[in-house]
Amino acid sequence: MGISDEQKVGFMGSCKRKLISVVGRIKKLGRDDPRRIIHSLKVGLALTFVSLLYYWRPLYDGFGIASIWAVLTVVVVFEFTVGATLSKGLNRGLGTLLAGALGVGAQHFASLFGQTGEPIVLGIFVFLLAAASTFSRFFPRIKARYDYGVLIFILTFSLVSVSGYRVEKILELAHQRLSTILIGGATCVFISLFICPVWAGETLHNTIASNIEKLANYLEGFGGEYFQYEDNEESIIVEDHSKLHNKLSSLQAYKSVLTSQSSEESLANLASWEPKHGKFSFGHPWKQYLKIGSLTRQCAYQIESLNGYVIPADIQVAIQFRRRIEESCKAISTESGKALRILASSIKAMTNPSSSSKTHIENAKAAIDDLKHTLKSGYLESSDLLGIIPDATVCCILIDIVKSVEKISEATDELGRSARFKSVEATVSPEKSSQLLHRGIVNPVFDSECGDGDDHVVIRVDNNNINNNNEAGEIGKCQGNLDVKPTSKGEIIVCK
Amino acid sequence: MGISDEQKVGFMGSCKRKLISVVGRIKKLGRDDPRRIIHSLKVGLALTFVSLLYYWRPLYDGFGIASIWAVLTVVVVFEFTVGATLSKGLNRGLGTLLAGALGVGAQHFASLFGQTGEPIVLGIFVFLLAAASTFSRFFPRIKARYDYGVLIFILTFSLVSVSGYRVEKILELAHQRLSTILIGGATCVFISLFICPVWAGETLHNTIASNIEKLANYLEGFGGEYFQYEDNEESIIVEDHSKLHNKLSSLQAYKSVLTSQSSEESLANLASWEPKHGKFSFGHPWKQYLKIGSLTRQCAYQIESLNGYVIPADIQVAIQFRRRIEESCKAISTESGKALRILASSIKAMTNPSSSSKTHIENAKAAIDDLKHTLKSGYLESSDLLGIIPDATVCCILIDIVKSVEKISEATDELGRSARFKSVEATVSPEKSSQLLHRGIVNPVFDSECGDGDDHVVIRVDNNNINNNNEAGEIGKCQGNLDVKPTSKGEIIVCK
Numbered sequence: 003m004g005i006s007d008e009q010k011v012g013f014m015g016s017c018k019r020k021l022i023s024v025v026g027r028i029k030k031l032g033r034d035d036p037r038r039i040i041h042s043l044k045v046g047l048a049l050t051f052v053s054l055l056y057y058w059r060p061l062y063d064g065f066g067i068a069s070i071w072a073v074l075t076v077v078v079v080f081e082f083t084v085g086a087t088l089s090k091g092l093n094r095g096l097g098t099l100l101a102g103a104l105g106v107g108a109q110h111f112a113s114l115f116g117q118t119g120e121p122i123v124l125g126i127f128v129f130l131l132a133a134a135s136t137f138s139r140f141f142p143r144i145k146a147r148y149d150y151g152v153l154i155f156i157l158t159f160s161l162v163s164v165s166g167y168r169v170e171k172i173l174e175l176a177h178q179r180l181s182t183i184l185i186g187g188a189t190c191v192f193i194s195l196f197i198c199p200v201w202a203g204e205t206l207h208n209t210i211a212s213n214i215e216k217l218a219n220y221l222e223g224f225g226g227e228y229f230q231y232e233d234n235e236e237s238i239i240v241e242d243h244s245k246l247h248n249k250l251s252s253l254q255a256y257k258s259v260l261t262s263q264s265s266e267e268s269l270a271n272l273a274s275w276e277p278k279h280g281k282f283s284f285g286h287p288w289k290q291y292l293k294i295g296s297l298t299r300q301c302a303y304q305i306e307s308l309n310g311y312v313i314p315a316d317i318q319v320a321i322q323f324r325r326r327i328e329e330s331c332k333a334i335s336t337e338s339g340k341a342l343r344i345l346a347s348s349i350k351a352m353t354n355p356s357s358s359s360k361t362h363i364e365n366a367k368a369a370i371d372d373l374k375h376t377l378k379s380g381y382l383e384s385s386d387l388l389g390i391i392p393d394a395t396v397c398c399i400l401i402d403i404v405k406s407v408e409k410i411s412e413a414t415d416e417l418g419r420s421a422r423f424k425s426v427e428a429t430v431s432p433e434k435s436s437q438l439l440h441r442g443i444v445n446p447v448f449d450s451e452c453g454d455g456d457d458h459v460v461i462r463v464d465n466n467n468i469n470n471n472n473e474a475g476e477i478g479k480c481q482g483n484l485d486v487k488p489t490s491k492g493e494i495i496v497c498k
Numbered sequence: 499m500g501i502s503d504e505q506k507v508g509f510m511g512s513c514k515r516k517l518i519s520v521v522g523r524i525k526k527l528g529r530d531d532p533r534r535i536i537h538s539l540k541v542g543l544a545l546t547f548v549s550l551l552y553y554w555r556p557l558y559d560g561f562g563i564a565s566i567w568a569v570l571t572v573v574v575v576f577e578f579t580v581g582a583t584l585s586k587g588l589n590r591g592l593g594t595l596l597a598g599a600l601g602v603g604a605q606h607f608a609s610l611f612g613q614t615g616e617p618i619v620l621g622i623f624v625f626l627l628a629a630a631s632t633f634s635r636f637f638p639r640i641k642a643r644y645d646y647g648v649l650i651f652i653l654t655f656s657l658v659s660v661s662g663y664r665v666e667k668i669l670e671l672a673h674q675r676l677s678t679i680l681i682g683g684a685t686c687v688f689i690s691l692f693i694c695p696v697w698a699g700e701t702l703h704n705t706i707a708s709n710i711e712k713l714a715n716y717l718e719g720f721g722g723e724y725f726q727y728e729d730n731e732e733s734i735i736v737e738d739h740s741k742l743h744n745k746l747s748s749l750q751a752y753k754s755v756l757t758s759q760s761s762e763e764s765l766a767n768l769a770s771w772e773p774k775h776g777k778f779s780f781g782h783p784w785k786q787y788l789k790i791g792s793l794t795r796q797c798a799y800q801i802e803s804l805n806g807y808v809i810p811a812d813i814q815v816a817i818q819f820r821r822r823i824e825e826s827c828k829a830i831s832t833e834s835g836k837a838l839r840i841l842a843s844s845i846k847a848m849t850n851p852s853s854s855s856k857t858h859i860e861n862a863k864a865a866i867d868d869l870k871h872t873l874k875s876g877y878l879e880s881s882d883l884l885g886i887i888p889d890a891t892v893c894c895i896l897i898d899i900v901k902s903v904e905k906i907s908e909a910t911d912e913l914g915r916s917a918r919f920k921s922v923e924a925t926v927s928p929e930k931s932s933q934l935l936h937r938g939i940v941n942p943v944f945d946s947e948c949g950d951g952d953d954h955v956v957i958r959v960d961n962n963n964i965n966n967n968n969e970a971g972e973i974g975k976c977q978g979n980l981d982v983k984p985t986s987k988g989e990i991i992v993c994k
Contacts, residue, residue: 027637028633031633032633038636041632042632042633043629045629045632046624046625046628046632047625049625049628049652049656050625050628053620053621053656053660054621056660056661057617070657070661073653073656073657077649077652078653121553124549125546125550128542128546128549129543129545130542132538132541132542132546133538133542134538136537136541136542137524137528137534137538140527140534141527153573156541156545157573160545160549160569160573161566161569164549165566260799261757263757264757264760303799303802304806306799307800307803307895307898310800310898311894377883378884387873387874387890388870388874391890391893391894392894394890394894395891397887398807398887398888398890398891402803402806
């Protein structure tokens with residue numbers, strides 16, 4: 003009644019498949035972030051080093067059984083980032099010192115009450131301090147920075163005050179324990195600082211920049227995807243929803259920004275423990291990163307609702323309306339995306355965002371004006387308001403996104419000021435980028451056709467555009483309080 | 499050169515003020531969640547109890563110095579919720595057992611290599627196991643459930659394999675340590691389970707319900723606030739933005755839902771460790787709560803963008819358009835809110851959501867049809883498309899919110915099925931609720947004016963409405979494939 007060969011082969015096969023899948027997952031985890039592998043090796047190194055305390059006779063004779071505290075310290079203190087390791091190490095050190103001193107005091111005080119009274123008094127002390135410290139851990143500020151320290155405080159106080167009752171040589175014990183904890187902590191801090199350090203601050207810095215980049219990717223891709231339709235009919239149902247969605251799913255990276263708050267906050271907290279590293283000084287304005295992060299998240303919420311309109315659920319699209327808003331919307335989206343990309347790369351490089359990010363925002367705003375103008379002049383081809391509502395909503399959200407982008411830009415400027423980012427030259431000339439939008443070239447003119455000394459520019463408008471959209475005639479409205487003088491050959495002179 | 503009396507008084511005063519503010523914050527923390535105070539007292543109790551091990555001579559003689567492990571266990575294992583305490587306790591127990599066995603094995607194996615080889619072999623073991631275990635903590639699934647267990651595994655393995663080299667009585671040591679950890683763990687679990695237990699499952703349950711309720715509050719309040727305007731002009735700028743915002747800020751509780759993901763996930767994870775408690779059995783479908791939570795969050799994102807339109811930035815509102823959509827939008831928002839409120843209270847009470855929640859959703863959908871109809875027929879008073887865009891966007895978002903509410907309702911039904919919620923009678927009659935919307939009364943008729951045996955109802959439409967909105971004539975369009983027969987006195991008979 004043995005197992006047949008076939009069963010054996012089947013079993014071996016399934017084992018092999020499982021093993022391969024596990025190995026694959028391990029490889030992926032390591033490839034996604036090689037710092038993980040290095041971190042694991044560092045922990046192994048630190049533990050092995052501390053274990054030497056046991057084997058090396060002179061050290062063992064000095065510390066004896068207390069050397070287990072060095073092992074214990076390494077295991078609980080060594081964290082992924084330098085900031086976390088430092089924070090835990092300092093918390094552990096301070097908690098131990100404070101609680102040790104208090105414990106010795108409490109033990110001494112309790113001993114005044116004699117053999118019977120001592121355990122009762124100590125019991126009351128332990129109860130009160132443990133309850134009070136535990137309660138203090140509910141304060142958000144203590145929870146964020148000193149949670150581990152309070153835990154160690156409770157632990158050490160109980161141990162010292164209680165074991166003092168038995169182990170008479172309490173001061174020697176305290177000395178041994180502190181030295182071993184110091185050795186363990188120092189090992190962690192040393193290895194964490196000097197062997198391929200992982201900085202919480204740097205990670206936060208890169209996270210914020212790459213989050214902004216994710217939004218930029220979406221916005222730059224949005225226009226091209228949303229305005230893909232066959233325009234052979236008055237009113238169409240946008241087809242190939244699933245295909246469209248697949249294309250857009252490559253842009254869905256922004257979704258991770260929606261839930262980035264807690265990790266950003268913990269990184270900023272850990273970063274504040276870190277010393278100067280790379281381009282980041284101690285006291286780098288990490289809180290400003292949180293502000294940028296929260297504005298980025300706000301923008302991600304808007305993109306989330308924008309994303310909902312990419313696959314309209316069986317709503318007939320008023321194609322003529324969509325065609326009319328297409329150019330402005332594409333421009334708004336693309337220019338916002340470009341502005342974000344410049345902001346992201348300037349954060350990454352720690353340079354002041356070049357003026358080109360502002361130019362892109364201005365371009366986006368100009369496109370909004372164009373859009374508003376289109377909407378205001380708005381003759382409706384069909385009176386089908388329902389058909390244009392999704393598109394109108396997209397317009398509205400895009401306008402809001404530009405506001406968000408502007409806020410992100412301001413917050414980045416503030417970061418640049420407080421973190422003293424370097425300045426660089428603009429990489430995109432304003433002229434080039436304004437070409438993108440106005441479909442005409444804006445040139446300063448020097449021969450005065452306006453009043454003396456007034457600033458004025460010549461806008462040369464493409465003749466085709468004049469014919470198609472009656473645009474030349476409307477520029478006067480757009481510019482509001484500007485004085486517009488049409489000249490020959492489609493040139494218009496605007497005097498401020 | 500002493501300190502003047504005034505300075506003394508000033509110093510005392512500032513001390514007093516600080517003290518009062520700290521006491522105030524402590525009181526607030528306790529009042530917000532009294533379970534925090536109870537938890538702190540419970541920790542104090544557990545620690546004091548375990549400290550007794552030291553004082554009670556028979557126990558001390560049995561365990562000796564190892565009793566510090568009981569104190570250590572209590573301090574690190576005792577957590578706020580039962581689930582967290584159980585999870586940490588079990589993790590600690592399992593990690594210790596496994597690592598202890600492996601440690602003894604490793605120590606035995608290493609001893610084969612003689613005096614010189616032993617520390618080298620043990621060092622290699624410690625390095626490999628520590629590195630591998632640390633790496634395994636990066637797996638999200640292990641991180642979520644077994645992070646602490648792996649930590650304890652590394653700790654114990656290092657301690658046992660290394661200290662075995664010195665302390666020859668390794669088995670006795672292991673026995674002592676396990677017993678004391680057991681005592682510490684059992685104390686925690688006992689106190690956490692039987693003295694005012696805080697259940698992660700119950701907390702998750704209530705959080706999900708109250709999150710849905712927060713959205714309900716917003717939606718029920720939205721219509722009333724958004725459509726507050728003085729309607730004495732064709733086109734107005736909505737005034738008193740700040741006042742409006744203050745009113746709405748009482749509804750801003752929904753914002754906390756935006757960032758609830760991580761706490762919900764950790765609660766669901768802890769809840770899965772908890773035994774049967776109250777109405778929750780072991781194996782209660784906690785994952786379904788996460789699904790509802792994520793749908794609720796989706797809806798909160800939509801409300802977040804809706805909230806952006808409450809204070810339109812200097813955009814002229816086309817008042818006539820707003821007046822026309824007012825009733826439908828208010829109905830959509832209020833009915834969605836009511837549906838959510840019923841879902842929330844049915845989750846809270848663990849009863850199957852009464853059919854009235856579905857009725858409210860149906861009402862909201864009917865209001866959407868009304869709205870679409872209004873928009874389709876849409877004559878634009880002015881051709882000012884720009885002025886109506888914010889309102890149109892609000893319409894669009896409200897329509898999406900109804901879809902989200904429907905998804906939440908479906909997920910709640912699913913929860914009701916898998917968690918076997920009790921059934922209750924509907925508390926709102928469909929008749930009553932349909933009154934809310936149709937501004938007419940729907941009555942079944944029994945004298946057959948349609949074909950024999952056909953279902954049909956009489957809709958009595960208010961004469962005012964007919965005059966104002968030309969509604970009677972349009973009902974035929976609304977109902978689609980229904981056969982509509984107008985009669986005298988504004989009655990219409992609809993035959994299915």
